[in-house]
Amino acid sequence: MATYTITELAREFDITPRAIRFYEDQGLLSPTREGPSGRNRVYTARERTHLKLTLRGKRLGLSLSDIKSLVDMYRSPKDTEAQLHSFLEVLARHRAALEQQREDIEVMLAEISAHEEKSRGLLGLARLQEESEGS
Template sequence: MNTQYTITELAREFDVTPRAIRFYEDQGLLSPSREGSSGLRRVYSGRDRTRLKLTLRGKRLGFTLSEIRDLLDLYDSPTDTVPQLHAFLATVKRHREVLERQLEDLNATLEDLAQYEVEARTLLESGARGADALVSDARST
């Protein structure tokens, strides 16, 4: 089946702007054909639609456009899927490691904030003199 899409149809379907789609085209992620007397009208194929869908999914996962392009190009190649899967797994592993480090940092920050909150509430309960000490301590750091 040779289904074709306009930029407006794809933008509406995936809730992105036509400008975003043109940007992905400029980055080599999409390659629509051109129609019309001036060749300005973009016509996207089913392949382009799938690549846009995978690009948006990759962006949600935190992949860079370069990583997405490399992965999409691997899937377009006629070779077997083993190298493709290894490349995909390596990319996923790198992103998982980054996210796990970020999660550790966030958990440490949340623990610090919880401790500061306890200290601030304790000072407030002990009166205004304690609040003055908190402000003074905060200014010295």
Template sequence: MATTYSISDLAREFDLTTRAIRFYEDMGLLQPERSGPGGRNRVYSHRDRTRLKLTLRAKRLGLSLNEAKELIDMYDTPRDTGPQLQKFLLVLDAHKRELEAQMAEIEANLDEVKAHEKEARSLLAKQGEKPAKVAKSAKASKA
């Protein structure tokens, strides 16, 4: 007999709300069987569990749910994995470029903050005042 999971089982295992799992179902990422009176109980298969795990991994990588669904759906027909892997590489490359651009923007903002901080300290020193004590940044405290 194949292993099955309730919505509560998956919610507990992946630290999600049942509402989130129902949302993934509405997006077409999960397709549980229905049982019980009026088909009210969802019964998730090992396939659904794997798709949920891949969906969460895709989210951590910064993919949208639509991108995740497109990639995961490609793996449902594993005859030729070449196209899936090519698509995955394209998506990963696009997200990597986005993250690198965001990182460059953050670094530029940080440099600007440091320049303003240096200028303010210099002006205070000219006035003979000591700069206020400020908490060290997380990066500085880790060093």
């Protein structure tokens, strides 16, 4: 069975060993320990997959608790109805949050456009006043 060191995984996924240790502290990874005093972490192919799922969840903007739920689902028997319902709930919550962010961004962009237009208008008035005073 393939195993990986923390350094190998950090290199492969372009993250720091510290990030991997953080995910371990959060219960997302559970490497075995080897060597003197159990200092060396050894990651299985399954742990590598958990890390991959964690990083994918982070890219999607999921919270660590949602990511942990997904990783925990991966650890349990696959494709159970409860597992799929739970996954759909996570996705629905995340979709709603992203849609709200998109709406907020659209409102902010409209406000910025209004301020830009007003500022340009004021600059145009200032130029007209300067030109009329200079005549």
